[in-house]
Amino acid sequence: MSGVLYGLGLGPGDPDLVTIKAAAVLADITVIAYVTPLKNAAAGASFARAIAAPHLGGEKIEITIPIAMNENPAPGQLAYDQASREIAGHLDAGRDVAVLCEGDPLLYGSFMYVLERLNESCKIVTVPGVSSLGAAAAAANLPLVSRHQSLAVVPATLPEAEIKSRIAAANAAAVFKVGRNMAKVKRVLDVLGRMDGAIYIERASLPEVRVLPLADAPDDAPYFSMILTTET
Amino acid sequence: MSGVLYGLGLGPGDPDLVTIKAAAVLADITVIAYVTPLKNAAAGASFARAIAAPHLGGEKIEITIPIAMNENPAPGQLAYDQASREIAGHLDAGRDVAVLCEGDPLLYGSFMYVLERLNESCKIVTVPGVSSLGAAAAAANLPLVSRHQSLAVVPATLPEAEIKSRIAAANAAAVFKVGRNMAKVKRVLDVLGRMDGAIYIERASLPEVRVLPLADAPDDAPYFSMILTTET
Numbered sequence: 168m169s170g171v172l173y174g175l176g177l178g179p180g181d182p183d184l185v186t187i188k189a190a191a192v193l194a195d196i197t198v199i200a201y202v203t204p205l206k207n208a209a210a211g212a213s214f215a216r217a218i219a220a221p222h223l224g225g226e227k228i229e230i231t232i233p234i235a236m237n238e239n240p241a242p243g244q245l246a247y248d249q250a251s252r253e254i255a256g257h258l259d260a261g262r263d264v265a266v267l268c269e270g271d272p273l274l275y276g277s278f279m280y281v282l283e284r285l286n287e288s289c290k291i292v293t294v295p296g297v298s299s300l301g302a303a304a305a306a307a308n309l310p311l312v313s314r315h316q317s318l319a320v321v322p323a324t325l326p327e328a329e330i331k332s333r334i335a336a337a338n339a340a341a342v343f344k345v346g347r348n349m350a351k352v353k354r355v356l357d358v359l360g361r362m363d364g365a366i367y368i369e370r371a372s373l374p375e376v377r378v379l380p381l382a383d384a385p386d387d388a389p390y391f392s393m394i395l396t397t398e399t
Numbered sequence: 400m401s402g403v404l405y406g407l408g409l410g411p412g413d414p415d416l417v418t419i420k421a422a423a424v425l426a427d428i429t430v431i432a433y434v435t436p437l438k439n440a441a442a443g444a445s446f447a448r449a450i451a452a453p454h455l456g457g458e459k460i461e462i463t464i465p466i467a468m469n470e471n472p473a474p475g476q477l478a479y480d481q482a483s484r485e486i487a488g489h490l491d492a493g494r495d496v497a498v499l500c501e502g503d504p505l506l507y508g509s510f511m512y513v514l515e516r517l518n519e520s521c522k523i524v525t526v527p528g529v530s531s532l533g534a535a536a537a538a539a540n541l542p543l544v545s546r547h548q549s550l551a552v553v554p555a556t557l558p559e560a561e562i563k564s565r566i567a568a569a570n571a572a573a574v575f576k577v578g579r580n581m582a583k584v585k586r587v588l589d590v591l592g593r594m595d596g597a598i599y600i601e602r603a604s605l606p607e608v609r610v611l612p613l614a615d616a617p618d619d620a621p622y623f624s625m626i627l628t629t630e631t
Binding site: 174176178179181182183184185186187188190191271272273274275276278279282283286291293294295296297298300301302304305306308309310311312313314315316317318319320321322324325329332333335336337372 | 406408410411413414415416417418419420422423503504505506507508510511514515518523525526527528529530532533534536537538540541542543544545546547548549550551552553554556557561564565567568569604
């Protein structure tokens, strides 16, 4: 295949947190691919495409990857199979393709499912992006780790005991994918004596961002929310 | 104080991995501050300033923060005290100040030492940046974590037993600050059965980037190097 496959990190949501490199790729690229909700495959329903929108210079060929959006996403094997075949067709024809990714492409990103299907057969360029981790810490002006401290990045979808052991092993923790797992995470942090100073951040970098002490956080958090706890 | 203090994330080294937001701040800001090596306080010796250089639109007032650069950095309390006083003077006079940070300002960044000194007295805006973590994974095209996996971010400067327990508690790990601690990290990963598939990345995003299987990595790694290990 002679086209280049880009895994394009677009940052946490604010279009101004797109990098100069990613904006240049968006302006020039012929084909873009992105995940959409299974129940609403319209381009406008893709968060990644919304971040990219101000940087798209004119018409693109667009490939949607419809995936069920819930807290425990199904692998969507068939959707990734089909999208990867379509992408491979463009690469074969010499057209570059960018897979649009909110945040960073390789930290809980859907790009990895395309990457594992096409890795051996084409040139891959991953463009890293600002992660939701950095954006959440920035929204709270909260230093995550310094010097000899370690950080655990933990999905809230894990069983309670797993969340607890992983957070207990580190100085600071970022709990991703909070959503409906809020009560579970609060119980863990309470047991670990880490409720004090724990911060809840919702939609970091967007105009509707919310930063709250964890104790005041809503029980039904959106999927794009995070809890940060650091050594006090 | 009426000026705004920016903690400005500039990404891992490639000036094109600066965000559009950070580039706009750099173009407009009056005062910039950055860490320089204690033994060479020239502006040209600052990594953060080098990343910023193509985006600085004209003359700036520049504040250097001379800090001893070694793997076990002294807190440099006096240097941060003095720089923070100087920064406060500009903020008082209504001038905005940007503290330039390689990577992300709140992940092992020096911005936190200025932040803790001025936090209560001025408006703070942290602009998140692409972290060296995302850049290292991108250089290797290596997915870090997906779905229910957790990640440990661990400095290699910790004692061997501490590195081991923190990595053992997670599915994937990023070991920062490798430098002269290479042999120690290799021993840990060998004991944990994680040498296979572990990747060494040096100077991610820069033209001189190196990506090697960990087994082939040099014993004397530079400070800006990282080891990634994921579930195979």
